[in-house]
Amino acid sequence: GQNIDQPTEMTATEGAIVQINCTYQTSGFNGLFWYQQHAGEAPTFLSYNVLDGLEEKGRFSSFLSRSKGYSYLLLKELQMKDSASYLCAPGFQKLVFGTGTRLLVSP
Amino acid sequence: GAGVSQSPRYKVAKRGQDVALRCDPISGHVSLFWYQQALGQGPEFLTYFQNEAQLDKSGLPSDRFFAERPEGSVSTLKIQRTQQEDSAVYLCASSPAASGSNEQFFGPGTRLTVL
Numbered sequence: 646g647q648n649i650d651q652p653t654e655m656t657a658t659e660g661a662i663v664q665i666n667c668t669y670q671t672s673g674f675n676g677l678f679w680y681q682q683h684a685g686e687a688p689t690f691l692s693y694n695v696l697d698g699l700e701e702k703g704r705f706s707s708f709l710s711r712s713k714g715y716s717y718l719l720l721k722e723l724q725m726k727d728s729a730s731y732l733c734a735p736g737f738q739k740l741v742f743g744t745g746t747r748l749l750v751s752p
Numbered sequence: 753g754a755g756v757s758q759s760p761r762y763k764v765a766k767r768g769q770d771v772a773l774r775c776d777p778i779s780g781h782v783s784l785f786w787y788q789q790a791l792g793q794g795p796e797f798l799t800y801f802q803n804e805a806q807l808d809k810s811g812l813p814s815d816r817f818f819a820e821r822p823e824g825s826v827s828t829l830k831i832q833r834t835q836q837e838d839s840a841v842y843l844c845a846s847s848p849a850a851s852g853s854n855e856q857f858f859g860p861g862t863r864l865t866v867l
Contacts (some may be wrong), residue, residue, distance in 0.1 A: 734794075
């Protein structure tokens with residue numbers, strides 16, 4: 646089976662840095678994806694880790710440790726538009742999503 | 753360029769009615785996925801196609817759910833005898849390759865409400 650755990654909600658202020666953690670137990674996957682989902686909209690791709698370590702992409706970075714079943718998404722220089730849900734999804738072909746972390750960025 | 757499109761965007765059905773939800777993937781994308789997203793939850797996998805072949809339907813919740821992709825492009829998710837618990841957003845996603853190493857591009861979803 647696959648069990649994915651993320652905090653339900655987080656709050657942060659504009660300009661700050663926030664780290665969203667994800668732990669998972671999965672029987673097999675080839676990579677871990679992070680998606681962003683604004684309310685009422687479709688998920689959009691943020692990052693993908695297939696190897697252990699850090700992947701950096703502008704203001705967003707994602708880290709993966711397969712041995713620990715752990716990933717995090719790091720968001721820097723937070724903007725109001727970053728208020729959204731962030732979904733951690735290990736997968737091979739099909740993705741298995743957690744319930745997501747709702748991030749609220751305040752001025 | 754055109755992304756994944758889904759129709760209708762909203763569907764209201766009376767309990768017991770049949771519904772058909774359509775997905776137009778990005779042109780040339782080999783893989784197509786259907787997910788169900790209940791309010792406040794993450795998307796849950798329903799089924800997966802590689803071209804016209806349905807390779808995984810392990811997530812379909814009951815035999816009332818049926819999906820097809822006869823020509824390897826457009827896909828239809830059909831729900832027979834809808835129940836209130838079927839109310840959710842149905843998301844379609846496509847991916848350019850057969851392997852799992854590519855991001856999936858999601859459509860806007862169809863919000864189904866069963867009364």
